[in-house]
Structures are given as structure tokens and as C-alpha cells.
Amino acid sequence: DLVPLVDDQAILIRSSWDEVKHNEVDILYAIFKANPDIQARFPQFAGKDLDSIKTTGQFAVHAGRIVGVFSEISALQPDESGISAAKTLINALGASHRGRGISKAQFNEFRASLITYLSQNVSWGDNVAQAWEKGFNNVYFILFNALDGTPI
Numbered sequence: 571d572l573v574p575l576v577d578d579q580a581i582l583i584r585s586s587w588d589e590v591k592h593n594e595v596d597i598l599y600a601i602f603k604a605n606p607d608i609q610a611r612f613p614q615f616a617g618k619d620l621d622s623i624k625t626t627g628q629f630a631v632h633a634g635r636i637v638g639v640f641s642e643i644s645a646l647q648p649d650e651s652g653i654s655a656a657k658t659l660i661n662a663l664g665a666s667h668r669g670r671g672i673s674k675a676q677f678n679e680f681r682a683s684l685i686t687y688l689s690q691n692v693s694w695g696d697n698v699a700q701a702w703e704k705g706f707n708n709v710y711f712i713l714f715n716a717l718d719g720t721p722i
């Protein structure tokens with residue numbers, strides 16, 4: 571179920587994300603490095619040397635798109651209109667990835683790697699970790715329903 575963030579949790583998520591939101595390439599690199607099975611699902615990157623593709627324009631474009639979703643979501647207010655906008659965005663993401671056959675297990679790998687990246691690159695602590703945990707639970711509740719083909 572969706573569990574509303576309390577106001578300061580939304581602020582913690584946004585301010586910690588602001589510390590790394592421009593590191594799109596580094597973030598996608600960290601995710602691919604930890605999960606070669608995720609890299610393998612990208613037709614233009616499958617089977618290629620990660621350190622070589624990291625410096626390409628194509629990699630930057632994809633990183634900007636993927637990581638940019640978190641900037642879009644974290645910029646929304648945790649109120650009715652922000653939640654509604656987040657649902658629209660996340661349902662579209664779920665539908666497009668459902669079409670590609672991406673599994674929940676792979677989304678969970680992505681999540682774990684992003685949290686590891688954050689814990690190493692932003693000022694981190696129990697309160698920040700808890701805010702991200704709750705935020706991700708909400709995003710993934712919407713996302714997994716959409717991945718199942720039954721969006722909320």
C-alpha cells in the first residue's frame with residue numbers, strides 16, 4: 571500500500587537527491603557495474619565493455635533519461651496533485667517496462683544499487699535511509715502494479 575511521507579521525509583529525499591542528481595552517468599555506471607544482467611537488457615549496451623561505453627554520448631543520453639525520472643519524482647510535492655502526477659509518470663514507466671519484460675527482481679536490483687550509491691555519495695544517516703525506504707516502497711507499489719498490467 572501507499573504510505574504517505576511526512577513532510578520532512580520528502581525534504582530529506584529531495585535534498586539528498588540534489589547532491590547527486592547531476593551524476594547521471596556515474597549512477598547508471600554503478601548500477602550496470604553491480605548488475606551486468608541489467609546492462610544486458612539494453613540493446614545498445616549489451617555485451618559491451620562498461621568502461622568504454624561510459625564515456626559515450628549514447629550512455630549519457632540514456633543515463634539522463636533513466637536517472638532523470640528520480641529528479642522528476644523528487645521535485646513533486648507529497649500532496650494530492652503531486653501524488654497524482656507521480657502515479658501518471660510511474661504508471662507510464664511500468665507500462666513501457668512491462669512491454670520489455672523487465673522483472674520485479676531486476677527492478678529490485680536497480681533499487682538496491684541506487685541506495686548503495688546514495689549511501690556512499692550523499693550525507694547519509696538513519697533518517698535519510700528511512701525516508702528513501704518509504705519513498706521507494708511507494709514508487710515500487712505503483713510500479714509493480716503497473717508491471718503486472720493492473721495499474722492503480
Ligand code: HEM
Pocket residue numbers: 607608609611612613614635636637639640662663666667670672673676677680
Ligand atoms: C526505477 C528504475 C528504472 C527507471 C527510472 C527507468 C527509466 C527508464 C526510462 C525513462 C526509459 C526511457 C523511456 C521508456 O522507455 O520508458 C527507459 C528505457 C529502458 N529501460 Fe529502464 N528504468 C528503470 C529500470 C530498468 C531496469 C531494471 C531495466 C532492465 C533490467 C531497464 C531497461 C530498460 C530498457 C531496455 C530501456 C530501453 C532503452 C532503449 O531506448 O533502447 N530499465 N528506462
